[in-house]
Amino acid sequence: MSDPTSLPGLPVTFRPGHTRAILLTAGVVIFVVISGIALLLDIGPGSRLTFVITGALIFWVLARLARVKVVADASGVTVVNIAGKRRLAWEEILRVNLRPGDPWVFLDLSDGTSLPALGIQPGIAKQRAIADATALRALAEAHSAPSTLPHEPRS
Structure with missing residues (x-):
């Protein structure tokens, strides 16, 4: 994708x-x-x-x-879980995982942690969750792709 x-x-x-x-x-x-x-x-x-x-x-x-959700916009992703809400820039998301048997999507983050994203869960609607996880993965890959501009040397 x-x-x-x-x-x-x-x-x-x-x-x-x-x-x-x-x-x-x-x-x-x-x-x-x-x-x-x-x-x-x-x-x-x-x-x-x-x-x-x-x-x-x-x-x-x-x-x-019931309030859990994942909202993706141009500047990043907001993960709303049961007890809290966290805003992530696209660059912070290294990988979007939904492995067989996982209760929901996990986001591997650049700080070495993993954040559960309960807004995408395969419980009742497995195919929908797979499609949503695939879409979020594609968005993360597209928005966190390395820049094609040459890096300026730091002084």
Whole structure:
């Protein structure tokens, strides 16, 4: 996929669509069921509030799981994982890996570390994840290619 015409247009966002829909739907259903149970039970207002807060907390956790994504633009890549967000310049990304059995894409970085990119995961939609990983790999290779201009000597 080194052909520049096959690169996706920037900016492009990669995210696990099916997984996101399932997590958010489950979060809403769980919140509604737990809150409904709180209203149906003959309990005090403090206990009802505890039920509603528990349902909201479960929804919040599932929403955090659903927020993962990888956004590529002209200046680099933003990786949004469950607990954090990291911005990378294209030059920092040495390799985009999605090996058989990997739960998500890993980005090998120039500082010697590897960053998981949960926005591309082969769980439910394996072929989509492979296509997304291939597209991100092609973008990384195209944007971090060495310059064709001669280097100026440093003094």
